[in-house]
Amino acid sequence: MRKIASLFTMLMLVTAFAFAQNRTITGTVTDEKGDALPGASVRIKGTRTGVAADNNGQFRIQAKTGDVLLVSGAGIDATEATVGSGNTIAISVKRSVVAGTEVVVTALGITRQKRELGYSTAKVSGAELTKAKSVNIANGLQGKVSGLNITSVNNGVFEDVKINLRGIRSLLGNNNPMLLLDGVPMGIGFLSSLNPNDIEDVNVLKGTSAAAIYGPDAVNGVIVVTTKKGKVSTPVITLGHSTQASTISFFPEFQQEFGSGGYGAYTPYENWSWGPAFDGSVVEIGHVLPDGSVQTVPYLPIRKEKQKFFNTGVTIQNDLSFSTKDFYLSVQDAIIKGIVPDDRNRRTGIRLSSSREFGKFKVTFNTNYIQSNYNIFDDVSMGNYNASQNVGLNNGLMNLIFNTPAHIPITSYKDFINNPFAEYNGYFNDYGHNPYFAIDNWRNFGKSEDLISNIELGLKATSWLSFTYRAAMNMSTNTGRSTTKGETPTAFGVGRGFASIPGAVGDFANRGSRLSSEAFATVNKKFGELKFSAVAGHYFRQTDQKNTSVSAGNLVVPELFNVSNRTGELGGGSSFSKTRLLSVYGSIGLGYKWANIEVTGRNDKTSLLAAANRSYFYPGVSASFVISDAIGAIKNSSVISYLKLRGSWNKTGNVTLGAYGLEATFSQASGFPYGSLPGFTANNSAPDPLLRPEFVKSWEAGMELSLFKNRVGIEATYFHQDNTDQIIPITVSAATGYTSSTVNAASFVNEGYEFDLKLTPLVQLGDVRINFRGNATYNTSRVDEVYQGLDQLFAGGFNTFAANYIVKGYPAFVFQATDYLRDDLGRVIVDKITGEPSQDPNTKIFGQTMPKWIVGLNPTVSWKNLTFSILGEYKGGHTAFHKIGDDMAWTGVSIATAVNHRERFVFPNSSYEDPLNPGKYIANTDVTLSNVNNFYTGVYRDVASNFLTSAAAWRLREASISYDLPKKVLGNGKLIKGVSLAVTGRNLYLWLPKSNVYSDPDFNFSTGNTSGVGTSQINPPTRTFGASAVFTF
Structure with missing residues (x-):
């Protein structure tokens, strides 16, 4: 017994001795969501022994059982964890919002602390972006960023939008911001193709500061999108589903007193509603058909009959993702059924991201493939046919519906094949088509494909010097077909004046690509309290575009949509273009304690300009001063937690010409080829080889202030932009052989204020927490010069009726x-x-035409795992x-x-x-x-x-209620790590001035510069309700 006791005692001593010895402890540092925290400091409490977590949040440290590890870092709460008997440890910390320590993605995808920046930025997290489950990233940004104006172009299955940051920089050229996807510049059009659930966060660079690094595409600001990557070693699978229903939220106000006819007399086949007042009697509508039948209805208005024409739109999204520490794969399938009957779109995307480190080398690869298969009403083809037949108000589906007398049962005409009163010859209206027939007869269907791929090679040569090379390829293809089934009227239809609608088909293929190559070196070196940073790089880009179309206008066999099935000449055409951009750029930054300054410069050489002017340079400078660190009284204040002043100045260049804009181009003349005789006509605009880039000189000054231990955050910015050498067309004498010429002439000023407010929390009562975010923008402009002897210039719209104009002394536009x-x-x-x-x-x-004021208000209430959030937005000070x-x-x-x-x-x-x-x-x-x-x-x-009318509007942009199931309900995460359920709504309510009884002023008929114009080719706005569930394994 004594031997056993001795042996037991010896084992205990050996064990205690072993536990008292230092050994290698491997651990990970993650936040509440399980995301890795690279760079977090891990130190043994009470000692100077410490390490930093790597890019995957992993660390190794020599420690013994019982040691307390203290984890700290920028943007996280200090956290302690005790080393146990094992050799691994997982430490979860809570993120904190400390003013100025937020990390933002800036030029070239480089992350920097916000306190170092001399210009305004805004960051929207992926969670905020997808709160209302929009399939378009741009819609998820609405109302959340000061200086950002996003308007809808149409309410179809594509949800096209127009985006402006701080107004405009070009009177007639491109004003869209640049999209930067994982460090690769690309056109903003790709934004609508991306899966919102793949987005880690979006940083918005509002001014022109980024253009000195990114080039002319960034003159209108940059939307920096960072996608999700693998973060932790443990595999994570996420499965998500959402279903949303959309119904019409606003409709024009119609009179409900008078029916068909003119000058007070009833006409049964008239689409005019100038007939007698409704009296409840039974009346005939349309003509008596050849079999003697005639449709009769009560002479009373049918309430909301026009609204009933439209479907309830349905969007179903399914998402699946898999990630580990260096790998991320996601798949999304979105099925979208529009409010217009038979309109539909199915978007399927797959994204792959992978990275691997080999000592000092790192390789990162990203690829994203998105395919959309769509089938929509072809409003343009119907409009072209009606114009050829001199049909009045039928250029637009909305006209066919809206301009139907109130007593007509429009929804009874769905079966236009079997219903004699709905088919082509028997429809009541002598002057317009049955809208159900129209959406079946003219269709546009096809497939669009986007492939976005890039590879990045990195070399960490020393602790302060690194080299990066990126190669990227963006390819976009849209192939499809426009069809017209056609219709031949009967003798009865001919007697009514109906013409034949020839069967037609048009095939099209539009292909674009952008190849880019970029190499740059980065220096980050500390000399005591002096920080030195520098970037030097080279960028090359080639953009190709080829459009091809072929059409047949008189099909022999009905509904055989092949261009060979025709009589007459084959129509069609093709175009192609190639442009190149070659750039060198650099920046130098210095930081000392509380002050930072950065100088940037870039030189571009573009193929769009003549040799003498194609190379141009533009510089910039920015500075920031953290006053709260510089002045002891403020640093130790219990009121002011953080105070920073910042400012920047930049000169940027932008070429708004299209490819071959300086060349004499020709197009096929009308009526040619005539037999074997070709015919071409020259462009009527005289090319000017002396054209220069448009230049923008801009400066901004701002303040960032946090109060009461960062509970209150305030940002204010003033910006001013001088836009000169605007490229505009002018009229020239026809004796020159041309009617217009393009010159550098106009100039205008654009300026404004931006305000951001964060209250975190606004109220804290036990487990109830109320946060508030708000932003406001004031933006105005003034045209200083148009051209010698010219004080105004047409910019778009209806030229002799109501149009956007550039007028000296007035805002643009x-x-x-x-x-x-x-x-x-x-x-x-x-x-x-x-x-x-x-x-x-x-x-x-x-x-x-553009809003002076934009205001966004976003209160959020949370209680334990339940969160309620709403977003309201106001726009005003403009006209529609x-x-x-x-x-x-x-x-x-x-x-x-x-x-x-x-x-x-x-x-x-x-x-x-x-x-x-x-x-x-x-x-x-x-x-x-x-x-x-x-x-x-x-x-x-x-x-x-x-x-x-006034275009002012208040709208409830978003509302959501979400609930995260407690982990104990899920078995403490053994299989299912998390479940999040949500009910969402978008564009739920709209408040308009009484004078606006026509349309939502936030809709615009074009993605171009023309603003504030609504037409009959825009679908009605909708409100959306939905529910979603996300499972994490």
Whole structure:
């Protein structure tokens, strides 16, 4: 027994001795989400022994059982962990928000602390971006970044958007920011193709500072997208699903008093709604068919019948991802059914990211493939056919629906094949198509493919010197077919004036590619408290584009969509372009204690300009001063936690010409080839070999302030941009052989203020925490010069009616539109006999087209694992033009056309000329409009100011409720590590001024510079509700 006791004691002593010895402890440092924390400091408490975690959050340290490891670092709470008996340890720490320590991705994908930057940036996390489960990343940014204006182009299955940062830099050229994806520059068009669930975070570089490194594409700012990578050794699988339903959120206001006909008389086949008032009687609609049948309906308005034409849109997203410490793979499938019947799109994407270290070398590879298969209504082809037949308001599906009299049961015409009152010859309307027939007859379907790949080679030569090489390839292909089934009218249809719709087919293939090569060296060296950094690099890019189309306009065999199945000539054409950009760039930065300064420079050589001007240089400088570190009284203050002042100045160049913009180009002349005889016509614009780049000189000054231990964060920025040498067209004498020429001429100023507020938390009551984020932007501009002898220039829109104009002394852009003739008091001058106003022969300048104010408000309430968040956005100070209002006035369906129940009335705020004192005007109190029908279909429609309204709008952009299941419910994460459930909504409510009864002013008919113009080719806006679930294994 004594021997056993002795042996036991010896074993205990040996064990205790072993545990008291230092040994190698391997560990990982991660945050609450399991993400690795590279660079975190790991130190044995009470000693100077310590190491830093590597890029994967892993570390090795000599320690013994019982030692306490102290983990600290920028942006994390200090955390202690005790070494146990094992040789591995996992340490989870909590991220903290300490002002100025946030890490942002800047030029070349290099991460820097925000306190070092002399210019404004904003960071949106992947979680914030996907909170409302939008399939388009841009929609996830709306309302969350000051200085950022995102508007919708259409509400189809693609959700196209237009993006501007701090207004515009070019009057007629590109104003889109550049997209930087994992350090590789590319066009902003790729943004809508990316899977939002693959995004780690988005950094927005608002000003022109980034252009000195990134080149001309960055003159409008940069959206820096960093995708998710593998982080920890343990494999992580994430499975996500969301289903969303979209319904119409806003519809024009229609009059509900009068039906088919004109001048008060009922006409059963008329799309005019100028007939008699509804009385509930039974009336015929359309013509009597050859078999003697005729459709009859109650002569009463059918409430919301037009809205019922549209579907409930449905979007289903399924996501799957797998990651380890150096590998990430994701797959997404998004099925999108639009609100327009039969419109659909299916987007499938796969992304692979992998990296590997070999001592001082590191290789990183990323590739992303996205395919969309779509089938949509071809509004353009229908419009072209209608124009050839001189059909009035049928250029746009919305016109076919909106301009239908209120008593017509439009949704009963779905079966246009078997329903005699819905088919081509029997439809009630003599002047427009059955919309169900139209969306079936004209279709556009195809496949778009995007391939984005890059490889990066890195060499860490020393602790302070590294070299990087990147090669990237972006390829985009859109192939498809436009079809017209065609229709031949019967004798009955011919008698109604219906023409044949020839069957047609058009095949197209658009292919673009961008190849780039970039190499740069980076220096980061400390000399005591002096920090020195430098970058020197070289960049080359080649962009190719080839578009090919072929078409046949008269198909022999119906619905055999092959260009060989035709009579007549084969149509089509092709175009191609190639451009190159060669650049060298560099930057030098110095930091000492609380001060940082950086100088940048870049020289570009572009193939777009003539040899004499194709090389140009642009410099920049920025500085930041952390006052709270410099002044002891502030540093030790219990009120001010952080105070930084920053500023920057930059000169950047931008070439807004397209490929071969300086060359004399030719196109095929109309009517040719004539037999075997070819014919070409020259471009009517004279090329100018002396064109220079447009230049932007910009500066900004800002402040970053944190109060009360970082609970309150405030940022304020003023920016000013002088935009000169604008490339614009001018008219020249036809004697030169041309009608216009392109010159460097115009200049304008763009300036504004940005404000950001963070309250974290605003309120803390036990487990209830309320955070608040807000941002506000004020932006204005002024055109200083157009051209010698020229004070205004057309920029886009409806040229003789209502258009965007560049006008000296006014913001860029303003509406110039027709208005009523008015007296000196602003009263509308009417005819003393008829009471009808007159149109002013001169157009007038109205409000600016882009918002002066943008405000975003985002409160978040959390309680334990439950989080509720809403996002509101306001835009105001600008004007919108609603072309649909003009169309609706013609047919008499607009609410405005039922004023005073269509009885004679005195035109508001009007006057007429005093017959006894010519040139003097008398207030009109008794002369009434003698013919309301003629007025609204004539002068009223010709006066565009009737359809110009304030574009101000408040909207509830997002709302979400999410719940993370507790780990104990999931068996402490043995199989399922996490489950997150959410209910979401987007664009839930819209508040508009009473004057706007037409359309959502946030929609615009073009992705170009033209702003504030809504047409009948824009689908109605929608609100979206959805639910999602994310499982982590």
